[in-house]
Amino acid sequence: MTTIEAPRTATRPAPNKGVNWEKWGWIYMRASGVVLVVLIFGHLFVNLWMGEGIKQIDFAFVGGKLSDPFWQWWDTLLLWLALIHGANGMRTIVNDYVVRRGIASTLKVALFLATVLLIVLGTLVIFTFDPCPAGAPADLVASFCTA
Numbered sequence: 001m002t003t004i005e006a007p008r009t010a011t012r013p014a015p016n017k018g019v020n021w022e023k024w025g026w027i028y029m030r031a032s033g034v035v036l037v038v039l040i041f042g043h044l045f046v047n048l049w050m051g052e053g054i055k056q057i058d059f060a061f062v063g064g065k066l067s068d069p070f071w072q073w074w075d076t077l078l079l080w081l082a083l084i085h086g087a088n089g090m091r092t093i094v095n096d097y098v099v100r101r102g103i104a105s106t107l108k109v110a111l112f113l114a115t116v117l118l119i120v121l122g123t124l125v126i127f128t129f130d131p132c133p134a135g136a137p138a139d140l141v142a143s144f145c146t147a
Contacts, residue, residue: 025088032085039078060144063131072126079122087115 132145
């Protein structure tokens with residue numbers, strides 16, 4: 001006869017007051033997943049199916065896309081939702097599998113810091129990208145730049 005051990009129980013009871021962050025995290029994962037599917041397939045459709053397909057993707061193509069405010073916001077939304085969605089998934093894994101509270105807290109803080117750093121840097125790149133910076137040497141800029 002095989003005996004199944006009782007599932008791991010919480011060491012302290014969950015508080016009954018305040019915001020249920022686990023519930024909102026669960027709802028976020030479902031909602032962001034649906035929006036991400038639309039954003040990702042739109043991204044793939046424009047980049048790979050329209051025009052010449054993969055042959056069209058080069059520095060000029062990316063520079064042209066990132067100069068359009070619509071695509072800047074599309075890519076920003078894709079970046080933010082994907083990073084937060086992934087970080088929330090990793091947080092869930094840490095909650096499920098890391099037993100020691102100190103290690104779990106350290107991992108979650110590191111995960112939070114990495115997510116914030118990537119969101120800030122990615123957003124800066126999207127909104128400050130300039131394929132033809134003023135005053136740059138002609139041999140260092142793209143061939144389509146006029147300078």
